[in-house]
Amino acid sequence: MSYETVIWEQSGGAGRLTLNRPETLNAWTEQFGHELKQVLEQEAADPEVRAVLVTGAGRGFSSGADLKAGFDPHPDDGRPDVRKELHDVYHPIITGVRELEKPVVAAVHGPAVGIGASLAFACDLVLAAESAYFGLAFVNIGLMPDGGSTLFVPAAVGKARAFQMALLGERVPAQQALEWGLINQVHPDDKLMNEAQALVEKMATGPTRSYASSKKALNNMLFPNMQEQLDLEADLQHGLARTDDFLEGAVAFVEKREAKFAGR
Secondary structure (H helix, E strand, C coil), X not given: CCCCCEEEEEECCEEEEEECCHHXXXXXXXXHHHHHHHHHHCCCCCCCCCEEEEEECCCCCECCXXXXXXXXXXXXXXXXXXXXXXXXXXXHHHHHHHHCCCCEEEEECCEEECHHHHHHHHCCEEEXXXXXXXXXHHHHHCCCCCCCHHHHHHHHHCHXXXXXXXXXXXXXXXXXXXHHCCCCEEECHHHHHHHHHHHHHHHHCCCHHHHHHHHHHHHHHHCXXXXXXXXXXXXXXXXXCCCHHHHHXXXXXXXXXXXXXXXX
């Protein structure tokens, strides 16, 4: 199929899913989420595809949600209907990656921020360019991590670093992410895609059912309450979208100025 915001390519048993909104650093919109979901449920799920690479077009992996595109208003109060957005647009991608019965490898260059970081962390293996950085920047606009980051990050880095990422919203450069256990490999920028493609092609000729069984067992051990956690994130985020701090944070982001939070 032809898509507007993503690119799907397949060579033998190796599939490549490219996030393709480079003019926005691959920021997420409703259409973007629906097309990602369709690829994961159809092309990537094809039994002929035995391993999947996820990467971003242009200067980065993904800058997170497209705040300039906005959110649909909730019918009760006109504030952003974030719960619906997460359930319909974002979380199906995260669960789709985790439940796909084949390896999913992320190749990250430039920023992987917000839901972009969540998508990278949801993948089974994460390779990063030296230029890459990761961030749970939600706090900078008065929100909290979602997309499963409150599940994936503490499982990888532990309590202290998880709170540091969530509460401070700082960038975590690729080398630091490797040292923390957030990612698996770091490569020079000009070698990242070759290394990632070679890994996916190797896994595409490997024991696919073995990979799938390992993934299912590790999911059960590490993320047994994934859906419950995603639902909790959606509920909490929905409440935060009703705060003055979020409105100020979103406006400040669009206006490229520092937000002035009031704590309410």
